[in-house]
Amino acid sequence: MSADDFLAQLRAHVGAQGPRHEARHPITGTGIADWCDAIGDTNPLYTDEEAAAKSRHGGIVAPPATLDIWDRPGLPAQARFRPQGLPAADDPRSKVLRMLENAGFVGVVAVNSELEIVRYLRPGDVLTNTQTLEEISEEKQTGLGIGHFVTTRQRYETVDGEHVGDLLFRILKFRPGTGKTAAADPNAKPAPAADPALRPRPAINRVNQALFDGYRAHELRIPKCSECGRLFFPPLPRCSECGSFDIGYAVASGHGTVYSYTVVHYPQVPGFRYPIVTALVELEPIDGQVVRFLADMVGVTPDAVTIGMPVEIEWLDSHPAQVEDATDSRGPISLPQFRPATPTRRAQTLSAAEVSEGERLPIWTLPLSPTHIVAGAIATRDFQDVHHDRDLAHKKGSADIFLNINTSLGYMQRFVTDWTGPEAVVSALRVRLGAPAYPYRPLTFSGSVQSVDAGIGRVVVAVQAVNDLGPHVTGTVELELPT
């Protein structure tokens, strides 16, 4: 069959509307709480009956980013797990996706997701959705591979016919292994390998032994004169205040602020990922004394670092032991690094008058682990293997498991509503996906207020989440704040 004939067969389904699909179960408080645990969202309106009863909602509500998770078919949607006798899904998108898979387009990534929230969902709601297949692109060459974009719209109602929201959703189905590879520049030097074990081992001696012993236990020790109590850094054999050689240590909390920083691009040596942000961090006072500590920053792009930015420690276990039980340079090495501190959730909701256009939200860095990715996928009821099974992710052309779009949306919602406070009402979440969010690549969320209409309390926040591969999500959160 020619590509044109295949496209014509696919496009025969465009405009088709699926049957009204009803969720198998009502929304439950347990399902909501699992989502909150996976996303780390502690907004009490989702889990605390008493706080929720006093809120504008009058009771527990589901987070707005969950609109499209409750009526998902769950694991039986995967052919391998479908119970005998249960027919395959017959909505237009499922039909088209099967045709694409049979034609070799087995890779899949979500590209756009736009949720419009008409009203917040509540435990006990039983959702239905009606899907319309809106568009199928012609065959396109993308970075991931040759494929087709498939766009659907879903209208969500309760079983009583109350309209609660809408979703525009676009995915790319592609042939693994057909991605664009950048033309090799014959003059380009390859970047040095970034495995931290390739770094030179630090020289451990009498002066800094106690510090490195602490680092191994992930304890940030600061030299302290045992005579006069003065704290200082870097370590010295002798107190510059009183001259004593009796030097002990104090333990720092690991929290501080950026006092100054520089960005290192060159020379590039093995063991580091460039560019490197090196920061002079003013540590939280210890015994009333302020100490500044020099270390690398991680989980942040250089342009997002600001003077005064709150930071917290992140340990790097950089070198395995060369000699068992060695406590000198041949022992295991851990190094202190800093990342942007996790912003605290605002307890009192901002009013629209307190927000100004252009205002930046505090940066949030999420050290993304496989557990974050798998927990997010399961809590959003997404059983696509690429989000939990590394072997199958490899087979489908992906370097690793990756974050599903609903979890990205969840994190984005949490990032913005932690900043606004619990009673902000989200009316829309719109994202475009870029670089995949793989494990062990920290995701840094930044945002700024795009517009404020103080009269009606409408605020739009632009959000971006970036990892070292580039922007992962770019989007907006539209909300209503108290006026």
Ligand SMILES: [Zn+2]
């Ligand atoms: Zn002293």
